[in-house]
Amino acid sequence: MRITVLGSGWYGxxxxxxxLDLGHELVVTTRDLEKKRALEQKGLTTHLLTAPEIPxxxxxxxxxxxxxxxxSAGGVNWFKSWPPTRARVIFISSTSGKQLADEEWIKSTFKxxxxxxxxxxxxxxxxxxxxxxxxxxxxxxLWPVNLLHLEDAVxxxxxIIETGIKGEIIQVVSEEHRSREEFYQxxxxxxxxxxxxxxxxxxxxxxxxxxxxxxxxxxxxxPVKL
Numbered sequence: 057m058r059i060t061v062l063g064s065g066w067y068g069x070x071x072x073x074x075x076l077d078l079g080h081e082l083v084v085t086t087r088d089l090e091k092k093r094a095l096e097q098k099g100l101t102t103h104l105l106t107a108p109e110i111p112x113x114x115x116x117x118x119x120x121x122x123x124x125x126x127x128s129a130g131g132v133n134w135f136k137s138w139p140p141t142r143a144r145v146i147f148i149s150s151t152s153g154k155q156l157a158d159e160e161w162i163k164s165t166f167k168x169x170x171x172x173x174x175x176x177x178x179x180x181x182x183x184x185x186x187x188x189x190x191x192x193x194x195x196x197x198l199w200p201v202n203l204l205h206l207e208d209a210v211x212x213x214x215x216i217i218e219t220g221i222k223g224e225i226i227q228v229v230s231e232e233h234r235s236r237e238e239f240y241q242x243x244x245x246x247x248x249x250x251x252x253x254x255x256x257x258x259x260x261x262x263x264x265x266x267x268x269x270x271x272x273x274x275x276x277x278x279p280v281k282l
Contacts, residue, residue, distance in 0.1 A: 057081065057217075060115045060143075063124035064095055064102070066182060067148070071122070071210045072100055078214070083115055107134040116141045120217065123162075124148045132158045144168040146216060151175050151202055151227055151265050159225065168222050172213065175229035175265065179206030179278075185243035190250035197237035197254030202229045202265040205278035215274045226269050232279045233264045 057080050061072045064084045072084045076099060085105040086092050095102040105111050115121075121143045123135065132147075145166045149155045151173045162169050176184055184203075188194065212228050232239070237254045244251050270276075 058119045059083070059122065059217075060118040060120070061085070061122045061124065062105075062115075064091065064100075065124075066180065067177065067206065067209055068122075068124050069095065070180075070206065071124075071213055073098060074210055074214060075217075076100060083118065085111070085115070108137060110138060116143070118143050120144045120146065122146045122148070122213070132161055136161070141166075144222065145170070146213065147171045148213075149173045149225075151229060170216055170222055171225040172216065173225065173227045174209055175202040175204040175227075177204055177206060177209060182206070183243060185240045185247070185252070186249070188240050188252040189244050190252065192253045194236075194252055194254045195258050196260065196262070197235060197256070197258055198260065199236050199262040200233040200264045201236055201239045203232060204229050208274075208276050208278050211277065212270065212274045219273065221273065224269070226273070227265050227267050228270050229265045229267045230276055230279055231267075 059075055059080050059082050061068050061075070061082070061084045064072060064086045068084065072082060076082050083101050083103060084095060085103050086095060087104070087106045089104060092102045092104050103111065103115060105115070116138060121141065123132065123145060125132070125134075145162060145168065147159065147162045147169065149159055149171050159171050162171060178184060208230060209228070240252050
């Protein structure tokens with residue numbers, strides 16, 4: 057299968073390498089020349105591509121486009137200027153709800169689409185506990201964590217490609233749902249980091265994200281590990 061992965065960062069690069077190992081004809085994109093050289097050394101065909109540039113047909117006319125751009129980068133606005141494509145699309149969204157407008161555009165624009173709503177991502181030395189360490193008066197001490205390990209983010213995407221599941225929006229989060237206070241303070245204790253301090257007067261609660269459909273498709277390998 058001819059696959060284009062738009063975005064070769066923390067998730068896009070290991071996904072691309074896994075797809076390459078499976079024998080797919082692959083193109084990845086990056087905005088950074090040095091990163092382009094590094095990706096090519098790993099055997100990945102890489103295009104230097106930045107908005108508002110229109111990519112070559114080799115990218116647009118793939119069998120599958122994996123759109124992996126954070127909301128902070130403008131979401132899918134860039135893609136709206138591209139010529140029409142026959143490609144099937146997998147759009148990496150978020151359980152935070154920040155990309156609902158992008159999701160609606162994906163559904164109305166592409167004939168074959170799948171939307172994956174990832175929980176908060178961690179793995180490969182990335183952990184949100186590092187960001188919260190030492191901060192004070194944090195909200196949401198009782199909120200459950202709804203997270204996803206990098207290995208499962210990649211593994212789930214591969215399973216969606218393998219099965220050809222289309223026309224669904226799927227919540228992809230692990231089975232770990234301890235409270236934010238417990239989870240992040242334990243992480244900081246184990247890693248000898250200053251504890252995050254939560255507002256003890258905050259009794260607000262949020263729901264555990266339903267991942268039942270995701271578990272029908274894929275067996276998660278990583279309950280979120282510290």
